[in-house]
Amino acid sequence: MFPLDEKTIERVARIAVDQGGPYERTGRELEALLRSSGWKNAPEYDHSARVGWMIESLSERDSDDVERLLRRLSDPIEYEDGLSTADAIRLELNRVLEPEQLEIRYVAGRPVMAEVGQAGPSKVVLHLDEVEQRVRRWISDEQLVTLLVDRVRQSQEADAVGSHLLALFGIGSFVEGLLYGVLIERHPECATDGFIGRDGRKIAAKRAGLDLLITVAHDCGLIQLDAKSFMDQVRDFRNYIHPRRQLETGFTPDEDTVLMSWPPVQALLNDLDAAMPAED
Numbered sequence: 001m002f003p004l005d006e007k008t009i010e011r012v013a014r015i016a017v018d019q020g021g022p023y024e025r026t027g028r029e030l031e032a033l034l035r036s037s038g039w040k041n042a043p044e045y046d047h048s049a050r051v052g053w054m055i056e057s058l059s060e061r062d063s064d065d066v067e068r069l070l071r072r073l074s075d076p077i078e079y080e081d082g083l084s085t086a087d088a089i090r091l092e093l094n095r096v097l098e099p100e101q102l103e104i105r106y107v108a109g110r111p112v113m114a115e116v117g118q119a120g121p122s123k124v125v126l127h128l129d130e131v132e133q134r135v136r137r138w139i140s141d142e143q144l145v146t147l148l149v150d151r152v153r154q155s156q157e158a159d160a161v162g163s164h165l166l167a168l169f170g171i172g173s174f175v176e177g178l179l180y181g182v183l184i185e186r187h188p189e190c191a192t193d194g195f196i197g198r199d200g201r202k203i204a205a206k207r208a209g210l211d212l213l214i215t216v217a218h219d220c221g222l223i224q225l226d227a228k229s230f231m232d233q234v235r236d237f238r239n240y241i242h243p244r245r246q247l248e249t250g251f252t253p254d255e256d257t258v259l260m261s262w263p264p265v266q267a268l269l270n271d272l273d274a275a276m277p278a279e280d
Contacts, residue, residue: 002063004100011096013054016073023085030054037072038277039065064130067113074104074111107263108226110270124262126152134269138276139181148177164253171261172210172238175231179213210235223271230264237261
């Protein structure tokens with residue numbers, strides 16, 4: 001688990017450098033890697049030994065930046081041949097991360113960090129303090145930030161006691177509130193002018209539903225197509241808040257249903273991180 005052991009950091013640094021290997025990076029390429037990972041005030045390469053420089057750079061950063069680097073190392077966007085090299089790196093990183101009970105998974109083609117339990121599948125876990133830190137970077141409304149973090153907390157608590165349907169409602173509510181807050185923050189005119197629906201008509205901001213917000217966020221370049229597609233699943237689960245629909249389909253969510261709903265949320269957060277990097 002985070003923070004990583006110093007030996008794990010050393011092994012990650014060696015994978016990033018890959019000295020003498022097929023994916024070897026120069027000092028400048030390592031510097032670019034850190035910037036591409038979304039590090040604020042990424043250090044400049046000082047021409048020292050590359051592995052030692054990477055160890056020092058990683059050791060000085062918080063867990064969020066270390067996770068960003070791990071995801072970037074496994075991201076197909078980082079490599080000319082895309083997924084082929086990225087997956088090879090991901091598997092090597094997972095070997096190193098196994099003692100930490102962590103692994104990198106692909107969700108909608110993008111890497112996310114997951115925790116591995118003693119038994120059962122790996123689980124993408126959103127830590128409340130990390131969620132709050134990220135949301136505060138994108139939304140200045142303190143009241144909304146507090147409400148959104150509370151949605152995540154209540155969803156996790158509902159899932160823990162077997163209230164899986166309520167957990168799904170909370171997850172969908174969190175995503176809806178997050179996208180609304182981000183869009184209004186970046187495009188304040190939408191608060192008064194509303195959003196443009198699929199039929200070209202304006203929809204008042206207060207009436208904008210999750211489906212529309214997902215579409216607008218994608219159209220604005222805040223989330224990628226793969227994340228949008230996976231969020232449609234989360235939206236569909238949330239729509240079971242209507243008892244009639246649940247009766248018609250016989251939908252009965254369980255722990256696995258909630259388990260498969262968190263990775264798309266993590267992928268969405270990662271896309272927002274990439275679209276709105278921290279300012280220096």
